[in-house]
Amino acid sequence: MTKSIRIGTRDSALALWQATHVAEKLNALGYTTEIIAIKSEGDIVLDKPLYELGITGIFTKTLDIAMLQGRIDIAVHSMKDVPTALPNGIIQGAVLERASCADLLVYNKDTRFLETEGVIATSSLRRKAQWLNKYPKHTVEDLRGNVNTRLQKLETQGWNGAIFAAAGLERIHIKPKNHLILDWMVPAPAQGAMMVVVNQDDNYCFEAVNQLNHIETEICTHIERQFLRTLEGGCTAPIAALAQYNEADDSIHFKGVLLSVDGKEKIELEKNVPIQEWKKLGYYSAKEVLENGGTALMEMIKQTLKN
Numbered sequence: 001m002t003k004s005i006r007i008g009t010r011d012s013a014l015a016l017w018q019a020t021h022v023a024e025k026l027n028a029l030g031y032t033t034e035i036i037a038i039k040s041e042g043d044i045v046l047d048k049p050l051y052e053l054g055i056t057g058i059f060t061k062t063l064d065i066a067m068l069q070g071r072i073d074i075a076v077h078s079m080k081d082v083p084t085a086l087p088n089g090i091i092q093g094a095v096l097e098r099a100s101c102a103d104l105l106v107y108n109k110d111t112r113f114l115e116t117e118g119v120i121a122t123s124s125l126r127r128k129a130q131w132l133n134k135y136p137k138h139t140v141e142d143l144r145g146n147v148n149t150r151l152q153k154l155e156t157q158g159w160n161g162a163i164f165a166a167a168g169l170e171r172i173h174i175k176p177k178n179h180l181i182l183d184w185m186v187p188a189p190a191q192g193a194m195m196v197v198v199n200q201d202d203n204y205c206f207e208a209v210n211q212l213n214h215i216e217t218e219i220c221t222h223i224e225r226q227f228l229r230t231l232e233g234g235c236t237a238p239i240a241a242l243a244q245y246n247e248a249d250d251s252i253h254f255k256g257v258l259l260s261v262d263g264k265e266k267i268e269l270e271k272n273v274p275i276q277e278w279k280k281l282g283y284y285s286a287k288e289v290l291e292n293g294g295t296a297l298m299e300m301i302k303q304t305l306k307n
C-alpha cells in the first residue's frame with residue numbers, strides 16, 4: 001500500500017525550504033509526498049516578545065493541531081523551535097543531519113562599534129544575554145519576524161547589526177556581505193537541526209521518515225534539549241547548549257550556559273565524556289549548573305521576566 005505523505009510546514013521561506021528538503025529525501029526513497037503550507041501564529045502575533053506570550057511552542061502549535069486533526073501526516077520543524085515536551089500523540093520521527101549551528105552578526109556599515117558602544121537587534125533571550133555579557137556597554141533592541149523581515153528591518157532601523165542563525169540564512173541562500181560568525185556565542189539547543197514529527201500510531205510514516213534520521217545529530221540534540229528541559233522546568237530563560245561528537249576518541253564534548261537576562265551573570269559548564277554516557281549527560285550537566293548557583297539564577301530570571 002502506498003499513500004501520499006502530506007508534509008505540513010509553516011509558510012516562511014525557511015520552513016518551505018526545509019519541508020522541500022524532506023520531501024526530496026522521501027521521494028528519493030520511493031515515497032510520494034505533498035507539501036501543505038500552513039500559516040503559523042508565530043508569524044502573525046508580533047506586538048510582544050515571544051517569551052512574554054508565555055507560549056513555548058508558538059512556532060509549532062498550528063502544525064501540531066493540523067496533525068492531530070489529520071490534515072497533515074508529518075511536520076517539519078526547525079528543531080530549536082520545538083518545545084522539549086511534544087504534544088500527546090505526536091512523536092519524533094527523525095532528526096536530520098545538523099547544518100551549521102553558528103550564530104552570525106549581520107552588520108550595517110562596519111564593525112568598529114564592537115570596540116565602543118553600539119545597538120544590536122535580536123528577540124532571543126539567549127543571544128541578548130550573551131551579547132551583553134561580552135559587550136556590557138551595548139544596547140540590545142527587540143527584533144522579530146521571519147528571516148527576510150528581520151533583514152529588511154535591519155536596513156532601515158539604524159541599528160549597528162542583528163543576529164541570525166547561519167543555517168537559516170544559508171538555507172534560503174542569503175549571504176549578506178557584511179557578516180561576522182560569532183564563534184564565541186553558544187548556540188540554542190538543537191540550532192541548525194531539523195526535526196520531523198509524526199502521529200504516534202502512524203507506522204507507515206514513522207518507518208518512512210525514520211530512514212532520514214542522523215544518529216549523531218539525534219544524540220547531540222537529545223543532550224542539549226535534556227539540559228534545557230532540566231534547567232527550565234517549563235519557563236523560558238537565556239540558555240545555550242552545544243554537544244559535539246568526537247570520532248577520534250568516541251566522546252562527546254558538551255558546553256552549557258545559563259545567563260541572567262541582562263547578561264551580567266553567567267554560569268558555564270564544559271565537559272568531555274565517553275559516548276556511553278550520552279543518555280543522562282544533559283540532565284547531570286543541568287543539575288551541576290543548578291547546584292553551582294543556577295537555582296538562584298533561575299529564580300531571578302523568573303522574577304525579571306514577570307515584569
Ligand SMILES: NCc1[nH]cc(CCC(=O)O)c1CC(=O)O
Pocket residue numbers: 078079080081147163164165167168169190191192193194
Ligand atoms: N526562531 C527562528 C528560527 N528558528 C530556526 C531558525 C534558523 C535555523 C536553525 O537555527 O535551525 C531561526 C531563525 C534564526 O534564529 O535566525
